[in-house]
Amino acid sequence: MHMPDDFDAVSDAVDEVNIMKGKGWDDTSEFDKQKDKAQFRQYEEACDRVKQFYKEQHEKQTMEFNIRMRVNMRKNVRARMGIWEAMEKLNTLVDESDPDTDLSQIEHLLQTAEAIRRDGKPDWMQVTGLVHDLGKLLYLFGSEGQWDVVGDTFVVGCAFSDKIVLPETFAGNPDINDAVYSTEYGVYQPHCGLDNVMLSWGHDEYLYHILKEQSSLPEEGLAMIRYHSFYPWHREGAYTHLTNASDEKALAAVRAFNPYDLYSKSDDKVDPVALRPYYEGLIRKYFNEVIEW
Numbered sequence: 445m446h447m448p449d450d451f452d453a454v455s456d457a458v459d460e461v462n463i464m465k466g467k468g469w470d471d472t473s474e475f476d477k478q479k480d481k482a483q484f485r486q487y488e489e490a491c492d493r494v495k496q497f498y499k500e501q502h503e504k505q506t507m508e509f510n511i512r513m514r515v516n517m518r519k520n521v522r523a524r525m526g527i528w529e530a531m532e533k534l535n536t537l538v539d540e541s542d543p544d545t546d547l548s549q550i551e552h553l554l555q556t557a558e559a560i561r562r563d564g565k566p567d568w569m570q571v572t573g574l575v576h577d578l579g580k581l582l583y584l585f586g587s588e589g590q591w592d593v594v595g596d597t598f599v600v601g602c603a604f605s606d607k608i609v610l611p612e613t614f615a616g617n618p619d620i621n622d623a624v625y626s627t628e629y630g631v632y633q634p635h636c637g638l639d640n641v642m643l644s645w646g647h648d649e650y651l652y653h654i655l656k657e658q659s660s661l662p663e664e665g666l667a668m669i670r671y672h673s674f675y676p677w678h679r680e681g682a683y684t685h686l687t688n689a690s691d692e693k694a695l696a697a698v699r700a701f702n703p704y705d706l707y708s709k710s711d712d713k714v715d716p717v718a719l720r721p722y723y724e725g726l727i728r729k730y731f732n733e734v735i736e737w
């Protein structure tokens with residue numbers, strides 16, 4: 445096959461080769477098969493830092509807090525900067541919710557993207573991997589702590605699922621005593637769809653709203669961002685009483701993405717300087733030069 449030299453054409457040609465090989469972006473990944481999954485996400489055995497994190501998150505993510513955050517989100521622009529600059533800014537954050545890595549955020553983002561690239565997945569999925577945790581910038585924009593930025597997500601406004609990690613820590617959340625929020629359906633209608641459900645506030649929801657307006661990522665890429673921390677749903681199968689048929693596509697996308705996010709944490713080190721030119725090319729293709737954060 446003739447390989448053109450302009451950037452977009454090369455990445456289109458790579459997609460074409462993968463299609464010829466019969467590999468779709470949502471195929472069960474080769475990468476996934478090589479990992480010992482039992483090493484990851486062991487919350488019961490996690491260190492105190494992680495357990496403390498979840499106790500605080502589970503006590504403070506109330507319906508009232510979540511409504512307030514959605515209103516605030518629309519009020520102002522917190523910063524103006526490009527994607528790579530945002531990755532560098534985020535690098536000072538060490539995620540207290542994560543039992544599996546002490547790596548910096550830029551390393552995690554590049555490891556995720558590189559694992560996707562190595563498996564021959566399309567460029568939009570690679571760049572989704574590259575940016576998927578940039579919502580953690582919230583931490584630098586006056587969040588109340590880490591509990592409202594990182595960690596797994598879950599539905600608020602109805603009973604907390606026992607499929608959420610460390611579920612006993614919800615005992616201190618005032619919503620468990622609310623006459624409506626404590627019921628199975630809470631404020632929701634059966635099978636209303638995830639679009640109509642409030643997920644606990646944090647980096648997923650924030651970044652989804654920013655990039656829905658300011659990128660040309662496909663729907664599947666946006667779903668990967670919005671739901672990647674929603675383990676009770678995409679891994680544990682909770683909340684089927686709220687989802688509907690239109691969530692199926694999103695679920696397939698998030699499941700295809702998850703192994704790269706989670707299991708790349710044990711991969712070899714990456715070199716941001718060497719990788720930057722390649723990813724700047726993808727960034728130009730999918731994002732405005734300056735993003736309003």
Ligand SMILES: O[C@H]1[C@H](O)[C@@H](O)[C@H](O)[C@@H](O)[C@H]1O
Nearest residue numbers: 539541542594595596672673
């Ligand atoms: O600790 C991690 C981390 O904060 C991730 O960015 C998030 O997506 C995961 O769901 C969470 O378990």
Ligand SMILES: [Fe+2]
Nearest residue numbers: 576577672673
């Ligand atoms: Fe994340």
Ligand SMILES: [Fe+2]
Nearest residue numbers: 552576577705
């Ligand atoms: Fe991540």
